[in-house]
Amino acid sequence: xxxxxxxxxTKNRIVDTAIALFAKKxxxxxxxxxLANEAEVNLAMINxxxxxxxxxxxxxxxxxxTGYSSLMQQHLRGPSKPEVKLRHFIRHxxxxxxxxxxxxIIVLTELPHEDPEIxxxxxxxxxxxxxxxREEICTPLKETSGVVVSPVVIGPLLVSMMSSRFLFxxxxxxxxxxxxxxxxLDKYTDLVTGIFLEGLSGLTHNQDEG
Amino acid sequence: xxxxxxxxxTKNRIVDTAIALFAKKxxxxxxxxxLANEAEVNLAMINxxxxxxxxxxxxxxxxxxTGYSSLMQQHLRGPSKPEVKLRHFIRHxxxxxxxxxxxxIIVLTELPHEDPEIxxxxxxxxxxxxxxxREEICTPLKETSGVVVSPVVIGPLLVSMMSSRFLFxxxxxxxxxxxxxxxxLDKYTDLVTGIFLEGLSGLTHNQDEG
Amino acid sequence: xxxxxxxxxTKNRIVDTAIALFAKKxxxxxxxxxLANEAEVNLAMINxxxxxxxxxxxxxxxxxxTGYSSLMQQHLRGPSKPEVKLRHFIRHxxxxxxxxxxxxIIVLTELPHEDPEIxxxxxxxxxxxxxxxREEICTPLKETSGVVVSPVVIGPLLVSMMSSRFLFxxxxxxxxxxxxxxxxLDKYTDLVTGIFLEGLSGLTHNQDEG
Amino acid sequence: xxxxxxxxxTKNRIVDTAIALFAKKxxxxxxxxxLANEAEVNLAMINxxxxxxxxxxxxxxxxxxTGYSSLMQQHLRGPSKPEVKLRHFIRHxxxxxxxxxxxxIIVLTELPHEDPEIxxxxxxxxxxxxxxxREEICTPLKETSGVVVSPVVIGPLLVSMMSSRFLFxxxxxxxxxxxxxxxxLDKYTDLVTGIFLEGLSGLTHNQDEG
DNA sequence: CATGAATGAGAATTCATTCAT
DNA sequence: AATGAATGAATTCTCATTCAT
Numbered sequence: 001x002x003x004x005x006x007x008x009x010t011k012n013r014i015v016d017t018a019i020a021l022f023a024k025k026x027x028x029x030x031x032x033x034x035l036a037n038e039a040e041v042n043l044a045m046i047n048x049x050x051x052x053x054x055x056x057x058x059x060x061x062x063x064x065x066t067g068y069s070s071l072m073q074q075h076l077r078g079p080s081k082p083e084v085k086l087r088h089f090i091r092h093x094x095x096x097x098x099x100x101x102x103x104x105i106i107v108l109t110e111l112p113h114e115d116p117e118i119x120x121x122x123x124x125x126x127x128x129x130x131x132x133x134r135e136e137i138c139t140p141l142k143e144t145s146g147v148v149v150s151p152v153v154i155g156p157l158l159v160s161m162m163s164s165r166f167l168f169x170x171x172x173x174x175x176x177x178x179x180x181x182x183x184x185l186d187k188y189t190d191l192v193t194g195i196f197l198e199g200l201s202g203l204t205h206n207q208d209e210g
Numbered sequence: 211x212x213x214x215x216x217x218x219x220t221k222n223r224i225v226d227t228a229i230a231l232f233a234k235k236x237x238x239x240x241x242x243x244x245l246a247n248e249a250e251v252n253l254a255m256i257n258x259x260x261x262x263x264x265x266x267x268x269x270x271x272x273x274x275x276t277g278y279s280s281l282m283q284q285h286l287r288g289p290s291k292p293e294v295k296l297r298h299f300i301r302h303x304x305x306x307x308x309x310x311x312x313x314x315i316i317v318l319t320e321l322p323h324e325d326p327e328i329x330x331x332x333x334x335x336x337x338x339x340x341x342x343x344r345e346e347i348c349t350p351l352k353e354t355s356g357v358v359v360s361p362v363v364i365g366p367l368l369v370s371m372m373s374s375r376f377l378f379x380x381x382x383x384x385x386x387x388x389x390x391x392x393x394x395l396d397k398y399t400d401l402v403t404g405i406f407l408e409g410l411s412g413l414t415h416n417q418d419e420g
Numbered sequence: 421x422x423x424x425x426x427x428x429x430t431k432n433r434i435v436d437t438a439i440a441l442f443a444k445k446x447x448x449x450x451x452x453x454x455l456a457n458e459a460e461v462n463l464a465m466i467n468x469x470x471x472x473x474x475x476x477x478x479x480x481x482x483x484x485x486t487g488y489s490s491l492m493q494q495h496l497r498g499p500s501k502p503e504v505k506l507r508h509f510i511r512h513x514x515x516x517x518x519x520x521x522x523x524x525i526i527v528l529t530e531l532p533h534e535d536p537e538i539x540x541x542x543x544x545x546x547x548x549x550x551x552x553x554r555e556e557i558c559t560p561l562k563e564t565s566g567v568v569v570s571p572v573v574i575g576p577l578l579v580s581m582m583s584s585r586f587l588f589x590x591x592x593x594x595x596x597x598x599x600x601x602x603x604x605l606d607k608y609t610d611l612v613t614g615i616f617l618e619g620l621s622g623l624t625h626n627q628d629e630g
Numbered sequence: 631x632x633x634x635x636x637x638x639x640t641k642n643r644i645v646d647t648a649i650a651l652f653a654k655k656x657x658x659x660x661x662x663x664x665l666a667n668e669a670e671v672n673l674a675m676i677n678x679x680x681x682x683x684x685x686x687x688x689x690x691x692x693x694x695x696t697g698y699s700s701l702m703q704q705h706l707r708g709p710s711k712p713e714v715k716l717r718h719f720i721r722h723x724x725x726x727x728x729x730x731x732x733x734x735i736i737v738l739t740e741l742p743h744e745d746p747e748i749x750x751x752x753x754x755x756x757x758x759x760x761x762x763x764r765e766e767i768c769t770p771l772k773e774t775s776g777v778v779v780s781p782v783v784i785g786p787l788l789v790s791m792m793s794s795r796f797l798f799x800x801x802x803x804x805x806x807x808x809x810x811x812x813x814x815l816d817k818y819t820d821l822v823t824g825i826f827l828e829g830l831s832g833l834t835h836n837q838d839e840g
Numbered sequence: 841c842a843t844g845a846a847t848g849a850g851a852a853t854t855c856a857t858t859c860a861t
Numbered sequence: 862a863a864t865g866a867a868t869g870a871a872t873t874c875t876c877a878t879t880c881a882t
Contacts, residue, residue: 023322024323024324025323025324025325026236026237026238026320026323027236027238028236028237028238028239029238029323105322108318108319108322108377109318109319109320109322109323110236110319111377111378111380111381112233112315112318112319112377112378112379112380113234113235113236113239113319113380114234114235114380115235119380119384120384122380122381122384123381123384126381126382126384127384149401152382153375153397153398153401154401156374156375156377156378156381156382157371157374157375157401157402157405159374159378160370160371160373160374160377160378161367161370161371161374163370164366164367164369164370164371165363165366165367166322167318167321167322167366167370168321168322168366168369168370169322170321170322170323170324170329170332171321171332171333171336171366172336172362172366187363188363191359191363191364191367191413192367194409194412194413195367195405195406195409195410195412195413196405196409197409197412198408198409198411198412198413199404199405199406199407199408199409199412200405201408201412202404202405202407202408202409202411202412203401203404203405203408
């Protein structure tokens with residue numbers, strides 16, 4: 001099947017609306033009827049283009065993971081010192097999360113749910129990313145400072161830190177209404193970067209205290 | 211309403227099964243029929259005891275938040291030094307998350323979704339917790355080391371760090387199957403505590419770099 | 421699950437209407453909405469009682485096969501001469517077909533369709549009936565007159581003969597409108613019995629001509 | 631409308647696939663999407679060539695009936711003795727059924743269903759065939775042996791007998807897997823011919839017993 | 841407390857058909 | 862002739878909830 005321009009427009013309208021709705025209400029709680037209305041698209045077109053509701057979800061996850069994975073490739077791979085690379089990476093990742101906030105929320109809230117159709121799919125991405133974390137963070141860290149951390153611990157930990165702001169956003173905003181976005185984002189990035197890097201390097205000297 | 215022993219058993223069976231199912235499949239994706247079957251309880255009893263499906267969710271969230279809030283009261287309040295208190299608190303909180311892993315997953319995955327009935331409810335708890343974070347962490351930190359951090363940033367950040375292991379569990383386990391639980395939990399606690407505390411204290415010296 | 425009288429009434433109303441509709445329009449062409457309306461029953465009750473549309477079909481087939489199988493047990497088993505038993509059986513079977521004409525039509529039109537869920541189910545009944553045909557018709561026939569016929573040929577052949585009137589009914593009636601039922605049924609029974617028995621005994625003498 | 635070679639290929643591919651699918655799953659249960667995929671043809675071509683799904687069915691029935699009707703003309707008309715003609719006809723009809731097994735199954739399973747669009751169409755063919763049966767079988771039978779049978783009874787009866795093997799094929803094959811086709815078909819033909827003719831002639835002497 | 845029955849709305853999906861290109 | 866897109870109705874099935882017993 002090849003798609004015409006008109007088809008692509010329709011497809012995009014579906015995806016965009018789906019990302020917004022899935023993030024706001026959750027995947028399972030979003031009805032295709034509502035989605036079709038909001039996207040101003042015939043209900044049947046969703047199955048026509050994506051096969052199923054789950055197919056649409058996969059498409060969205062795919063796009064998000066592809067972008068994130070590409071960030072890892074760009075900023076974590078390479079000959080620079082791990083600390084420098086991490087600093088760059090965190091900056092860009094937080095920015096990416098900010099720009100794709102809804103995608104991030106979908107990932108975070110759908111990830112933990114056990115769905116046989118999607119589990120293997122998620123694992124595929126996880127393995128890919130863990131390799132980079134191991135090679136570019138864990139191994140150098142061990143060699144230079146003797147600190148031993150597992151990629152499956154430090155990876156999720158870093159992601160959690162970078163996304164805490166977005167995961168708790170609806171709550172934060174009920175306490176502290178949004179505004180002054182730009183400046184806040186910078187501060188947030190600095191805080192996460194600072195704690196993570198200083199924390200890691202602090203581990204060096206107190207490894208046996210922990 | 212007073213319940214007989216038999217009634218309490220039924221009620222508990224519902225709650226326990228609900229926690230497991232909501233965590234595994236998500237709140238919206240779990241049907242009350244399925245829940246009733248699994249709990250070996252008549253379908254109508256769920257509404258009888260909890261009024262509605264959402265009432266059941268609230269009950270679960272309530273239990274979890276009450277326990278967590280109580281931990282904050284116990285270990286963050288008091289005259290000790292913030293660092294000491296945080297060390298204790300993190301240890302107990304991670305342990306609490308481990309024991310109530312399914313409750314935690316429900317909280318984390320339902321949190322970001324905008325549900326008018328539940329939003330205000332969540333905010334109530336958030337406000338309560340933020341006060342403690344401000345008074346026991348942020349203010350002392352500012353006074354002793356001049357570091358200025360907002361409770362609505364540092365609070366979620368700490369929770370995120372402590373729960374990263376559980377939020378990404380299904381993925382971690384596809385890469386790294388579970389096992390040797392005890393030891394792993396200790397290490398994990400140490401790592402989170404280390405990074406968080408070392409990171410915070412590290413901020414002291416580089417506050418203007420960020 | 422135990423059913424109350426009210427539930428049984430509803431269930432029967434569904435089954436009766438389903439038999440009529442499935443026979444008239446075919447199983448696949450009959451919608452559950454139409455069925456529910458006609459039976460004056462809430463749409464959801466069909467799935468409540470039968471699990472699925474196919475479950476309803478199975479229930480109907482089951483009833484029909486059970487009745488037919490019981491006829492075979494009653495009239496084909498026993499010490500009488502095969503010819504006498506066949507005469508009795510055909511009379512009662514044709515009568516049974518007449519009384520359960522719609523059930524018969526459903527069986528005949530759904531039988532040939534390959535449905536993995538139902539195939540094994542049909543085979544179960546087929547095996548059961550073939551045994552009786554072999555033991556009560558084929559074997560005696562061979563012993564007394566030397567004619568060798570396979571039960572999987574003679575069984576379907578007899579059923580086909582007995583049901584030809586009903587299978588082609590809609591066509592017959594466009595040519596020859598119905599009426600004078602009683603008398604016609606008697607004649608029909610006699611014809612089928614006559615041809616089948618005379619035909620079989622005729623084979624005796626011309627076995628090698630065919 | 632004139633069709634190019636390419637168009638004819640497409641059309642044939644649709645018809646062939648439709649015959650196979652309608653026979654296997656039933657007309658109503660077969661979707662045009664599935665049909666188009668299987669035939670490797672664009673979905674819209676089906677309506678382009680046949681106007682509608684029902685148009686496609688009519689086309690198939692038409693082909694089958696034309697062939698069958700032609701057999702009747704060839705072998706039942708003419709000056710030979712009825713018995714001789716019937717013998718020839720049955721042989722060729724069973725062979726025709728064997729070669730067009732799927733077409734036969736479609737006819738037999740769609741026949742009993744009341745569809746206003748198709749009913750009159752089927753009746754047209756039925757009338758045509760009944761005339762031949764009356765003139766070539768019933769009337770001579772009455773004149774030579776005094777046996778009175780109606781064409782609307784004896785016609786369907788004969789067809790039923792000849793097609794029993796195919797109508798119950800899916801069941802027969804679960805009990806008795808297919809194999810040794812050639813020989814089996816011959817035996818089957820002999821059996822049906824034998825029973826039908828011997829049965830009819832047997833009626834001569836016992837006419838008043840029935 | 842507990843049960844089976846019932847309800848109406850809504851779920852996702854598929855349907856046959858049409859049409860502009 | 863053929864294609865991809867679109868449509869609106871209909872499909873089966875499940876939903877949370879209610880209620881009489």
